[in-house]
Amino acid sequence: MPPTFRRPPRFAVSCALAALAVLAVPAVPAWADPAPSFAELLSRLDQAPATLEADALSQAAEARVRQARARPNPTIGLDAENAFGTGPFSGFGNAETTLSVSQDLELFGRRTARIDAARAEAGTAVLQRDLAVVDAAGRLALVYAEAEAGERRAALAEEALTLTVADARAALALVEEGREPLLRGIQGESEAAAARANRDEAVAERDAAFARLTAVAMLPVPVTTIDASLLDQAPAAALVSSDVSLAVRVAEAQRIAAEQRIAVERVRARPDINASVGIRRYEAEDATALTFGVSMPLPLFDRNRGNIDAAQAEFRAAEARVTGARQEAQADRAAALARLGASLSRVGAADGGVASAEEAYRLSRIGFEAGRISQLEMRVARAALVSARTTAVDARLARVRAEIDLARQDGRAPFQGAQ
Template sequence: MPSPHRRRPRFAAGCALVAIATALTGPAWADPAPSYEALLARLGQTPATLEADALFDAAEARVRQARVRPNPELGLEAENAFGTGPFEGYGNAETTLSLSQDLELWGRRGARVEVARAEAGTAALRRDLASVEAAGRLALVYAEAEAAERRFALADEALTVTIADTRAALTLVEQGREPLLRGIQGESEAAAARAALDEAQAERDAAFARLTAVAMLSAPVTSIEASLIDRQPAGAVAAPGSTPEVRVAEAEREAAERRIEAERVRSRPDVRASVGVRRYEAEDATAFTLGLSLPLPLFDQNRGNIDAARAEFRAADARLLGARQEAQADREAAEARLRASVSRVGAADAGVTAAEEAYRLSRIGFEAGRISQLELRSSRAALISARNAAVDARLARVRAEIDLARLQGRAPFGTSQ
């Protein structure tokens, strides 16, 4: 069996290698990411908001088009020409030039405009909802990137502390005050801490990449200086009576109701009036022609479209009922989660303070030989867990603020859109 004297240099060398690797892990930071407010001001450039804006512009264009009357129809007709007998050639022909126009009676144009206006109103509300959702997604990605950065810093600090504890254990092993097993355990703990650091670095880089993509930044995000997870939520902001989803459902119901009336109007005859001039070649004379035409609703009375519009209205009414039933419950639940998350942050901060003091006293006691390495390891693990729990509590508070802000129709940590 190898002697303990041969194993001790291996432990010291292993810890030295871990310390050197730790020193090399620190990246060269570039410029920090813009603040959350700066990114929020650029929210209109994101694909989701651009799509919602384009759909609203399309709805507005359909309103303008709905106001336009149908074009008149110009017709030219020749009769009694190029036949046989007295109608040979064009000498006895009758030529008629006419102009016909759809009169759009029964309120057809007004019903069409009302449907287009209702759909434009729905598109406007959906645009507002898309802006709120984009702001919430930005806040979440920003907070997750900041939390990942903090977890990486905590993992780096945990590795440093673990190496320091391992060195202290090796010193006691050299002095014969601790068995060789403690050195082996310390080396294993340092390797595990190094692996945790690598994992935290990968999570941080992935979170930074997501933030770069969501915020549509030209340069990759490499650090965050303007904190969001430490900010107090704006949960006390006054909110409108209805959630954005309820307002969208109400607009959809109104548009469905307008479509019923439009289909009813379409079932009535489409009256067309015409006026023209007729030329009589044989008599070398002209005369005016007047006409009025309308289809006979014997077969197509638009019953199917009317029934379909009524069914769509019932569906929209059901969606509105469901949205109203869920709105109040969702808001109360979001407010409760936000209050709980605020309390959780306070408790987590108190836990970190207690864990830091416990670890400090454990380290002093371990170096003095009054407590074992197992107790030191336990207090160190409790400190690492408490610090990570504090980050998790802050991230949960951000998520609760995002949920409540969406129900209130505003950007997280901000005012109404």
């Protein structure tokens, strides 16, 4: 015959039930403002600090193009000779005064090379701005998804606490009836306390994730809920071509800019010719005459070889970066596609696991209350249910991360069409 259990004191059971009632008190959220949808936040991305910084750098590059088009200013000079000396030059009567204007001619394609280099730098800045916008969109999507995942994990922890408290109460009821030893009730109370601690930790992580979302999205007030789900949103269709990687395009633009800098340094090695014209006044003869001339430096000591070699070395480095960027883009795109496909399968499997775990827990709860299965079996079923639901959240978060990686390779915002 199965062993019988002596009914525990009613006072002990009452104290345990009171403790469970305290543990089951739900956590009260500190904030009460829902977050805007991801699409709405994405439309405000032009006000993000990273986007504003990239726009400012692009505008600075365009301003340098305008400055490169400007010709050098002429130089005006006034010279006086043979004045205020001794003898016949004691006064200003025999002075010779010259008023001249000189101008840098910018020969040998100096101005064209300067403009082309500035345009190449501006093109690089534009692509870097586009890449910064894509990166900012990816960061926003990740923070949004992590906040939603934190909210779901907190809800799951709250539900797990509710289930654990309910199971503990059912165990205490059996203890009071003498069908289970008091140890089962103590174990249930301990599990409820652990579930309460897990709930509190999940709530803290949720609040931290909401705080990060508030900061990244630059929302005026903190948020506490997410109404428009991003975890459940299907990823956008991937582009067929992999040549649109902004990282590769930025590297190629940097290589072009480096090549233009070589041309600039080569032009600087050529003589900088300066022409001048002026009027000279002869005080003694009360006469005037024109003056004109051409000047240029003699390239005896400085032929700009150091700067030319440096520009060529920078061009070789830029070529190496292009090669590396292309290889990385191909590998990253293949990896992103593989992770996205795996995450899609994982989400489907996780949803099926949740359905099975829910049914298993329901049946185990019925069997436990009927006395056909042990409390340990019910605890295992409950733990499996909590794990399955958590796995479903993690699978959706992994899908979002894979979509973010693939969107960066496609040069678009996550969950959006190609830009």
